[in-house]
Amino acid sequence: MMSSNGDGRYAVQIRHLNVFYGPRLAVREITMPIARNKITAFIGPSGCGKSTVLRAINRMNDLIPEARVEGEVIYRGENIYRPEIDPVEIRRRIGMVFQKPNPFPKSIYDNVAYGPRVLGIKDRRTLDQIVEQSLRQAALWDEVKDDLKKSGLALSGGQQQRLCIARALAVEPDVILMDEPCSALDPIATERIEDLMKELVVDYSIVIVTHNMQQARRVSEYTAFFTTDESRTGELVEFDRTDKVFSMPSDPRTADYIAGRFG
């Protein structure tokens, strides 16, 4: 395992993270870095806590009443769980794309413009520019540019997911967390999103949760493998460069999982 040191190569560092749901410990003692301008993949069997760790990175767990977090998540040299840190600011800098496409029941334009508007941008021209730029970055512009007034819900699943990515890009985050962004998509839409991630990683640091080994291999630079122990608590088994994890896993459980013998 790689030890986390605090130089500028890391966008985020997770240290000794425990997350509880009520009395139950869901993930234990997670320590790992998220590299800057790289794609980090989270893999592991269902229920091992990948989404839980992902949500801990931008304090989305705050929204689950019974969730409780211990440990540290260091972002820009500060622990985001310190009481004086405002989670609103964290979420604006560390954006999120959810497993199920969840556009607002509003027009495509309003979906993308919502984030900037929330930040207080009112000028129509600026908003127009942000919307176009974000939709272009998300490779959706050509498909919707004549139809920006159309409801976001009227798009196909793959288009909706790209709309959600555009929406996340519109507030210019540092880090983008993607929770199984392709699980509802066909291979072509999946490929588009993968290409998109490879383009975006020049400007952003990306974390992606995926059940698709090939996808993790294709897009990511680093891979974290999680699994559950006997008490069904999730833990980080292995974190390393993706090629290392897939070619020479250091833990037998990782080897079993990527060989499809388990989970």
Add this chain to the structure above:
Amino acid sequence: MGEQVQDRQSFVPGDQAFQDDLRRRHRRAKRWQVFFFASLVVGLLALLALFANVADEAFGTIAIASKYSEAEVLAALSEARGVTVEGPLEALENDDLAQVLALYIPRRVPVIVRDELSRVKPEDFTRVPLREALAGATLPPDIADLTISQLSLEQQTAILSANLTHDVLYARVLNDVIGLDILKSWTLSRTLFDYAGIEAEFQALVAAQDPPNPQLKPHSWLNSTFVTGTQSSYPELAGIRTAILGTLWIMALTMLIAFPLGVGAAIYLEEYAHSGNWLERLIETNIRNLAGVPSIIYGLLGLAIFVRALAPISSGALFGFNEANGRTIFSAAMTMALLILPVIIIAAQEAIRAVPQSIRDASYGLGATQWQTIWYQVLPAALPGILTGTILSMSRAIGETAPLIVIGASAVIFVDPSGPFSKFTALPIQIWQWTARPQEEFRNLAAAAIIVLLALLLVLNSAAIILRQRVSNRLRG
């Protein structure tokens, strides 16, 4: 990979058994479908019976008697004018109708002016100048500073002709001159199916009482005089304008108070108070129970709080209005608002809860605050559901009678309500009042008022439904 199961045992029925059972399942489904349809039919029949009953009372035949016949009145008018005036009476212009009043009942002309137009207390009417006594009426400037007793009969008649509607003047001629007297009224069903019986009863009535100028004619109790006229103790003159306006004022104020409060409370309960502690559970349970409290109890509460304890506010005295007591539109609206508040809260809570968590997550995930998430995402998405609940609660409130009676709505009001601190009457009060009278004619009026109430309800509901439709269309984009 699990192990292959070798001898798989079958538990589901075989082909024949399945076929037989399937037929039985379809038969059972059919029986339930018949039952559901029957429920619908019973409901519709009940509704139909209700409408039929109301219509039966509101339309029909009346037997009338009058001191003078139309022909006599027209002849007298022609003589006074020096030209032949063509009938029927109903088609006459305002000045002709006013002239008839002046001819036959000159001494009552100032009284009619007072009853229909006075803006001051009856005992002051003859003392203050017309500018004040008839504030708002059209007056020639030269008489504005005089009192009513200083005017000539012609001037008084001119005031009537200029300020009263045709319908009111005509009703006055019918009632005060012709002395229209409704001898008896028959329902719509008898008019349609037993007109011969009605005629026989009419002949017997005429033979027994020998009324002047007896006449049998069809009559709709729901007519323009009824809708636009003010109250009267003569059924043929009575109108419900003050009651309609009272109801509209109360509903508008009730909604203005109950909607924001109800939605606000629901937002707090759903979006902020989510620790699920005993206090919150207690509050939620209580709100649910409050929705079932009989309305008369809200009336008692309204009487104690708004009419009595808050009299300086509810009478408007604090704001410079001088109503004598707190039995005002304000008190009625506050009471109604309390009554429907739990219903609105519950409906809004359900609607807010139905907004998918994924929408909230998306909004928070972009760095929106809780307030922004609620205001821009949750509320718009919940609004159609909130409006549905509000429409239902409005339908309930508009027909509520008991609380209004308890807080003391005045049954007899001649002046239109002009604001929150006016005395008032309302349609359900008026209907209740009329049904309690012994004379048959007032029951006919009550039926006509019920039709007006239902129509009003329909109009308000349609408006709310159109609003809801537009909101949800906008959301779907």
